[in-house]
Amino acid sequence: MIELKHVSKTYGPVKAVQDISFTVDEGETLILLGTSGCGKTTVLRMLNKLIEPTTGAIFLKNQPISAIPAEQLRRSMGYVLQHTGLFPHYTVAENMAIVPRQLKWDTHRIKSRAVELIEKLHLSEEHLHLYPDQLSGGQQQRVGIARALMADPPVLLLDEPFGALDPITRTHIRQEFLQLDELKRKTVIMVTHDITEAFELGDRICLMQQGQIEQLGTPEELIFNPQSNFVASFLQEQQLPLELKTLTLTEIGLTEIGQLPASMSIWEALTHLLPPSKAVTPLPNSKVTENSAEVSQIMQALHNHRKS
Numbered sequence: 599m600i601e602l603k604h605v606s607k608t609y610g611p612v613k614a615v616q617d618i619s620f621t622v623d624e625g626e627t628l629i630l631l632g633t634s635g636c637g638k639t640t641v642l643r644m645l646n647k648l649i650e651p652t653t654g655a656i657f658l659k660n661q662p663i664s665a666i667p668a669e670q671l672r673r674s675m676g677y678v679l680q681h682t683g684l685f686p687h688y689t690v691a692e693n694m695a696i697v698p699r700q701l702k703w704d705t706h707r708i709k710s711r712a713v714e715l716i717e718k719l720h721l722s723e724e725h726l727h728l729y730p731d732q733l734s735g736g737q738q739q740r741v742g743i744a745r746a747l748m749a750d751p752p753v754l755l756l757d758e759p760f761g762a763l764d765p766i767t768r769t770h771i772r773q774e775f776l777q778l779d780e781l782k783r784k785t786v787i788m789v790t791h792d793i794t795e796a797f798e799l800g801d802r803i804c805l806m807q808q809g810q811i812e813q814l815g816t817p818e819e820l821i822f823n824p825q826s827n828f829v830a831s832f833l834q835e836q837q838l839p840l841e842l843k844t845l846t847l848t849e850i851g852l853t854e855i856g857q858l859p860a861s862m863s864i865w866e867a868l869t870h871l872l873p874p875s876k877a878v879t880p881l882p883n884s885k886v887t888e889n890s891a892e893v894s895q896i897m898q899a900l901h902n903h904r905k906s
């Protein structure tokens with residue numbers, strides 16, 4: 599669906615992106631993960647033709663995007679900018695109508711699509727008449743996503759879509775986002791520096807450092823088979839929670855734990871088994887202290903899986 603071949607971008611002496619190649623399949627969610635300044639946003643901006651690669655080429659459905667007019671390309675790619683990028687002097691409805699107007703949709707179609715999406719994102723029709731600064735940060739982020747989805751583009755580019763939110767709101771919006779039926783058939787490329795977010799949302803993760811790819815793989819590959827010390831140390835602090843979220847009970851060799859389905863992640867299983875006070879917040883990074891028979895059995899199976 600999308601392919602980057604040996605793409606680099608330099609700004610004078612600054613090598614923002616250095617010789618990056620990867621493909622993203624149709625319907626896949628790829629996360630660009632890395633610390634500030636590693637080149638994630640630059641990749642996204644090149645995909646959308648906001649900037650040109652210095653060398654290398656980008657393809658959309660096997661066609662070089664250099665041959666696709668920018669306007670046409672952007673109609674097939676919704677873009678959620680860092681800090682939402684909503685126009686402050688436009689109402690929510692006007693912000694959401696920008697692309698449909700370019701596509702010459704009639705007023706009725708624009709309105710009904712806006713109402714449909716705003717409700718899917720857990721806002722109400724009344725919000726359509728407000729200006730961005732009359733909304734909370736979380737509401738603005740929802741509008742930013744709704745705006746990008748208006749014309750139902752097959753590709754969605756998201757730059758830190760849940761940035762600048764407190765951790766609890768961030769988790770809520772992320773859960774809503776995961777459940778959005780609108781996203782199920784889209785190809786999504788999302789930038790984040792939040793490891794948990796990357797592991798929850800990504801089919802694959804591209805971990806970058808100083809403009810280069812350190813490792814590109816599934817969450818499980820990154821956690822259990824880090825290709826460099828950088829990858830291992832980048833993930834180290836979150837190691838246990840990531841393992842718990844990435845692996846299912848089946849994958850650690852457990853087919854029966856009480857009534858819980860074996861396709862559940864270890865995290866979900868422990869959330870069911872542990873008392874709410876322990877399950878609500880992420881489990882301690884170093885060890886799980888609760889000692890019920892099932893929890894012990896799960897942790898033993900995880901231990902065995904690590905050794906295998």
Ligand SMILES: Nc1ncnc2c1ncn2[C@@H]1O[C@H](COP(=O)(O)OP(=O)(O)OP(=O)(O)O)[C@@H](O)[C@H]1O
Pocket residue numbers: 609612613614632633634635636637638639640641791
């Ligand atoms: N227009 C520009 N002119 C000069 N240097 C730039 C420009 N845009 C980006 N850079 C540099 O390129 C590098 C990569 O920037 P980029 O914004 O892609 O990083 P990032 O990983 O998205 O960071 P963040 O998470 O902080 O947004 C940085 O060193 C940045 O200073």
